[in-house]
Amino acid sequence: MLRFFVGPASRLFALTLTLVVVAGTSGTARAELVVDITRGFVQPLPIAVTDFDGSVPEETNFGKDIARVIAADLERSGLFRPIEQGAFIQDPATLRIAPKFGDWRLINAQALISGATQLQADGRLRVEFRLWDVFAETQITGLAYFTTPANWRRVAHIIADAIYKRLTGEEGYFDTRIVYIAESGPQNRRVKRLSIMDQDGENHRFLTDGSVLVLTPRFSPTTQEITYLSYVGESPRVFLFNLNTGQQEVLGNFPGMTFAPRFSPDGNRVIMSLARQGNSEIYDMDLRTRKITRLTDHSAIDTSPSYSPDGREVVFNSDRGGTQQIYVMSSNGSNVRRITFSAGRYATPVWSPRGDLIAFTRIYQSEFYIGVMRPDGSGERMLAKGFLVEGPTWAPNGRVLSFYRQTPADARGGVASKLYTIDLTGFNEREIVTPVDGSDPAWSPLIP
């Protein structure tokens, strides 16, 4: 088993070798590289990702593309440093027979990825990879996948997830997508479109045409569905969008605005705000019966609800104490308690899929921050700041967050709004490059 290293360690990036004899296999001993990711700052692990070998040019091209996507995934995580391919000594053809570990040690690679692609008679693509521990001179893991060739990117992400999981002990997050609001135009005529892309920005697709204002999309944790706010007919309502069918459907028909939707952890319910006579309260809707249950009853603003992963509690935003702060209640609406008491205003709480943290937006002295804290409000840490940063969302492994950052507007109303990812530690902030501006990112679960 992989182990975590808890507490301060002078070596930021620990490497441990554990001998595990796996019964039923050829009896080869497996030594395991482990990446210590519990520290704030980690030295990325030097890893050699070689082009996957093929027998014909088409296979070789797939092999190069797949290796490139794997290396980019690992590099963006901040936990790995893919070594420049020009430094490689051993060529893919001989590597297919066996690694010359001395060649890889010479260029300081601690881990090595080799692989091969093969087009099958039935038209499918077979992709295999092996992860090697260079210093122990052993294979850590090796797997083969069959897919339609058009799916080569997904296979690359799945392999990157397998590598990430073996070396960090945590689930990966590369075979995921991000839904967000694509934005263009000046402040007062901002066109907003529901959009989706792979987590690395590829396979980008606009889902709506921009004629209707759309906001705050959120992914179902269990299905290929999104819930979001749409102003169809100049009437703000919570909708469902089915990614498989393209079908859009309004959730209920209430006299007031419905907004701030988010799925329950089992995907069977949507929790949201419903405004009546100007007062926003939190309701929970059963998606099968469409029955709603009221959870808050207060004259203050109650919005931005987010379930704990066990479904027992709800964190939400309320100004019942005078300014907007973060509160937690039981999922039946009882036992409401405030968890933020520091200076400033707090908003957009989102429970981590691991359950151990809540991400939020903090507004303090004219700056916006993205931060995390424990569910009891302790251990607050700020990860990112800006003139306007907002809307944190968790990668399904609870290790990485995404959010958006907007610049102040110029005199003509020109603004720039970009999506970013950042490690839970506050290091490794990266922009997700999108075709136009973006806001309100929402991470999907691992694609089933």
Place this chain on the structure above:
Amino acid sequence: MRSKLFTFIAAAFFLAACGTSAEDSGAGTGSGTATTTQPSTSSAPTVAAIPGPTPGSQEHLVVNVGDRVFFDFDKSDLMPAGRRTAEALAAWMNNFPAATITIEGHADERGTREYNLALGERRANAVHDYLQALGVQSNRLRTISYGKERPAVLGSNEEAWAQNRRGVFVVN
């Protein structure tokens, strides 16, 4: 506040006379807050030369009442100037019994999206409730919140934010 309101109406009148749309007059009002009444007065002959707005229309409302009220930061209660505008709106609606109004609630950009949607809703409703208390039938009033998504005045500064924290009356 009275002189500011007068400036506001004068500026709106001036812009309406120039034939700009209602939406543009709102933005122009924001950029023209420093304007004294002098330029408006000097343009008075031009106004006289153009036919007045259709009674009961959006343009008529803008000229005679004004189409918006403003709010303090993170607040949704009407300020004295806003109450006077709402009172004028109630009187105007009495004169045009067939008119129905949508009240838009807006917020500045210095808040989070969802909270601002709720805040805009509360602001629109504050206007709604005040009008209702003044005798306007609720079925003639519709509210909608745009949160911080539809600023009227461009820029990221206190002046713009003050103009964007608003309730806007739109004749249906």
